[in-house]
Amino acid sequence: xxxxxxxxxxxxxxxxxxxxxxxxxxxxxxxxxxxxxxxxxxxxxxxxxxxxxxxxxx
Amino acid sequence: xxxxxxxxxxxxxxxxxxxxxxxxxxxxxxxxxxxxxxxxxxxxxxxxxxxxxxxxxxxxxxxxxxxxxxxxxxxxxxxxxxxxxxxxxxxxxxxxxxxxxxxxxxxxxxxxxxxxxxxxxxxxxxxxxxxxxxxxxxxxxxxxxxxxxxxxxxxxxxxxxxxxxxxxxxxxxxxxxxxxxxxxxxxxxxxxxxxxxxxxxxxxxxxxxxxxxxxxxxxxxxxxxxxxxxxxxxxxxxxxxxxxxxxxxxxxxxxxxxxxxxxxxxxxxxxxxxxxxxxxxxxxxxxxxxxxxxxxxxxxxxxxxxxxxxxxxxxxxxxxxxxxxxxxxxxxxxxxxxxxxxx
Numbered sequence: 234x235x236x237x238x239x240x241x242x243x244x245x246x247x248x249x250x251x252x253x254x255x256x257x258x259x260x261x262x263x264x265x266x267x268x269x270x271x272x273x274x275x276x277x278x279x280x281x282x283x284x285x286x287x288x289x290x291x
Numbered sequence: 292x293x294x295x296x297x298x299x300x301x302x303x304x305x306x307x308x309x310x311x312x313x314x315x316x317x318x319x320x321x322x323x324x325x326x327x328x329x330x331x332x333x334x335x336x337x338x339x340x341x342x343x344x345x346x347x348x349x350x351x352x353x354x355x356x357x358x359x360x361x362x363x364x365x366x367x368x369x370x371x372x373x374x375x376x377x378x379x380x381x382x383x384x385x386x387x388x389x390x391x392x393x394x395x396x397x398x399x400x401x402x403x404x405x406x407x408x409x410x411x412x413x414x415x416x417x418x419x420x421x422x423x424x425x426x427x428x429x430x431x432x433x434x435x436x437x438x439x440x441x442x443x444x445x446x447x448x449x450x451x452x453x454x455x456x457x458x459x460x461x462x463x464x465x466x467x468x469x470x471x472x473x474x475x476x477x478x479x480x481x482x483x484x485x486x487x488x489x490x491x492x493x494x495x496x497x498x499x500x501x502x503x504x505x506x507x508x509x510x511x512x513x514x515x516x517x518x519x520x521x522x523x524x525x526x527x528x529x530x531x532x533x534x535x536x537x538x539x540x541x542x543x544x545x546x547x548x549x550x551x552x553x554x555x556x557x558x559x560x561x562x563x564x565x566x567x568x569x570x571x572x573x574x575x576x577x578x579x580x581x582x583x584x585x586x587x588x589x590x591x592x593x594x595x596x597x598x599x600x601x602x603x604x605x606x607x608x609x610x611x612x613x614x615x616x617x618x619x620x621x622x623x624x625x626x627x628x629x630x631x632x633x634x
Contacts, residue, residue: 235473237494238513240530241571241593241608244494246469257592260571263514266476 236264245270293321294357296449296481297342302351304337304505311337313505314351319449319481324472326496327485328528334505335485339451342483344368356448366397368449371442375454377434379426385437386422389413392445412440415474432463439471443478450475452484456491468494489529493517501525518569523633526567532595532606534631535573537566546632548601553579555627559634567631570595573607575615578624584615598623 235246238260245256245264249272256272264270281290297319304312311334319325329335340346342353344365353360355368379388389409393400400408413419416436421429426437435455442450455471456464472495475482485502486492492499493513500510509521520526526534539546539554541562546554554566575596582600589611596607596615600623607623615621 235469237469237472238517239490240493240517241569260514 234264234266234268234270236266238263247272295319295354296321296323296356297483298352298354299342300352300354302338302341302348302353304334304341304346304348310505312341312348315502315505315507317500317507317510319483320497322479322481324475324482324484324495324497325500326492326498327483327500327502328487328489328492329485329502330487330528332504333487333502335487335502336453337505338502339372339453339483339485342368342449343370343372343451369447370449370451371445371447372451372453373438373442373455375457377431377438377458379429379434379437379441381425381427383426384422385413385418385424385426385429385440388426388437389422389440389444392441408444408446412444415443415477416440417470431459432467435459435467439474443474446480448480450480450482450484452482454486454488455484456488457486464488464491471495489531493529499529501528503528518629519631520567523565523567526631530569532570532608535566535568535570535605536633537568537601537603537605539564539566548603550602552601554601555625555630557632559632561632561634563634565633566625567633568625569629570606570608572626572629573598573605574624574626575607575609575613575621576624578622580622581620582623584617584619584621587615587617596621 237244242260243258243262245258247254247270254272283290295318299315299317302312302315327335327338337346341348360368386409389412390405393405393408413422416439418436421433456467468491484495496513498510499513499516501508503524509516509525517529523536538549541557544557546557546564546566548554582598584596585599586597588595592611594609594611594613596609598605598607
């Protein structure tokens with residue numbers, strides 16, 4: 234986990250089973266290097282892309 | 292706690308009549324990543340060159356790992372400098388560039404160890420596939436990876452990084468910021484990284500030292516310097532959009548702007564002040580007076596609103612769902628707990 238403070242927010246760079254995940258969280262939410270975290274994804278913000286064509290499906 | 296890697300006490304340097312460093316006091320911990328943030332001409336490069344022994348300070352002391360650096364020639368200091376302009380040998384391959392510092396006179400490393408160190412650095416920096424390519428054929432990002440590789444193969448005791456990402460495009464800078472921060476953590480070698488880029492300072496440093504006109508104005512963790520800047524000058528170095536700085540006067544128990552707009556409750560005896568408030572701490576409702584929305588900038592995850600309020604231009608950072616449009620009226624309120632009062 235890499236905790237990158239940006240002032241008004243933080244970006245957490247985490248290695249997950251699916252690969253590198255980057256999450257934007259509140260500035261007060263600090264995490265130590267090596268700490269484990271659980272992420273939930275806002276379904277409304279998901280975009281699906283066809284791996285073959287790269288075109289957006291949904 | 293281990294001894295500091297680097298200590299500067301009152302380090303000063305002039306070039307003719309021009310002061311470049313005006314008595315710098317700094318300490319860098321044994322595994323610390325210190326970012327020196329400052330505008331062009333602040334003395335950042337002179338600071339690094341002085342630590343490396345390429346400039347002799349006029350006064351003050353520099354200690355490297357507990358030793359007085361004045362007695363050490365640049366080559367004896369065991370520091371590695373990385374410049375913003377990549378500084379590779381264009382006619383040589385990537386491998387030859389990486390091997391070059393290991394073949395310097397006096398090192399006499401066995402061939403096996405040279406190969407092992409080059410392979411190690413190439414793997415860390417993800418440039419293994421480039422090893423046989425000519426340095427001339429590399430992209431900017433690849434060149435800077437190789438330049439950093441040339442520094443790390445030596446396994447120095449201290450890295451001095453002089454705006455190494457400045458010449459790269461924004462997307463690549465963002466990627467390398469993360470990679471290089473992780474690399475530094477893996478190497479556990481102290482770093483002094485100088486930059487004018489506030490995003491690099493905030494995201495990369497264990498600590499930030501704000502250098503302006505050759506003087507360290509404030510040092511602390513990124514959170515400390517961002518949230519409690521000691522002056523408007525320091526505040527302006529960090530944050531996009533920058534911290535709002537509103538001139539104010541005391542009126543009864545309150546700070547009011549010069550046009551009489553109520554800002555927040557006052558404490559202490561001062562009669563005049565500048566109120567500092569980050570855009571994310573300007574709320575758009577609950578205030579005692581109205582403001583006009585002049586501009587709305589959509590940043591994706593958030594919106595920046597430029598308000599005409601308190602006789603000045605005030606920036607507010609709102610969530611992406613904020614629907615205010617130019618011309619709308621809002622009632623701004625400063626979140627007092629986050630405000631800074633400079634007197």
